[in-house]
Amino acid sequence: MGRGRRRARLVLGAYKGGARLRQRFRFCRFAVDGSDALRALCHRPQEFSPRQWQRTALAASVITDIAAKSLTQLTRRCYELNPHRQQALGKALQQATDVVQQANAEWKGVRQAWHGQVAAGPLSASVREQHLDQTAVRLGRLLYDNPRWTPARQDSAPLKAPAEIAPSTADMVPTTRAVLHAFEGLTVVADRDRQDVRHVLRVDTGQPGRDRLLAAYKQLGSPKTRASLALSEAILLAAPAESRDELWQDIRLLELRRGQPLDGAASERAASLRRLKALITGAGDEHSRLDLSAASR
Secondary structure, rough: OOHHHHHHHHHHHHOOOOHHHHHHHHHHHHHHHHHHHHHOOOOOOOOOOOHHHHHHHHHHHHHHHHOOOOHHHHHHHHHHHHOOOOHHHHHHHHHHHHHHHHHHHHHHHHHHHOOOOOOOOOOOHHHHHHHHHHHHHHHHHHHHHHOOOOOOOOHHOHHHHHHHHHHOOOOHHHHHHHHHHHHHHHHHHHHHHHHHHHHHHHHHOOOOHHHHHHHHHHHHHOOOHHHHHHHHHHHHHOOOHHHHHHHHHHHHHHHHOOOOOOOOOOHHHHHHHHHHHHHHHHOOOOOHOOOOOOOOO
């Protein structure tokens, strides 16, 4: 049995919900797997056209919108469950929401910068686009009250109530983990596209809307680590004690995959990760909260 499947079984085993809830957790796992596949794909040699970059921006804006709304619903549920006390979990979810909403605005800016610059025509779905579409649909069906939801207008539906998304605090973990992996995957996609588009535009100085595109992709490179750390903190705060060590391994693996040297501002992230690991044994300690402002590189 692979490591990812073992981790999924451990996390699922900590919850006592009915068949519908267990199915939701499995669906979260599919979203995680798809996001990880999207991330891995970015490290392979590929060539993209302006239409594909435009399509990526559209899909990413949909995914980040779903992610931000999902986190908002989880934050509301957090305070529904604990209305009379200060919530470290609620604060972590809100901090993550703020950065994800910022990322959504940036992807929308890229999408708008491409508008009118690409000729219409048939578009064959690349492997990347298939992963993006699947990630959007899987996350969307966790959020919207329609089991057949898609981004198409005819499949629109109201949001599920916070209590349906997460009946208990522990039930927040799978959705939050799915959002974390999707956000990490899109961060890698953004880095790859920003480099590739800038390289093309340096050569093709006659590209329509060149300056606007360069500005939009530059904005897309704003710091995102604070959201990942806040999501990681929320996962550990919400998780049952018996699941935290395995979840920490998953979080640490995501950090290692970033492959950034731990010096300068990154050393602050390393310090935040050490405090994050301390949540495994002291999740209820307010002093163990991360200094997320210092970790925003």
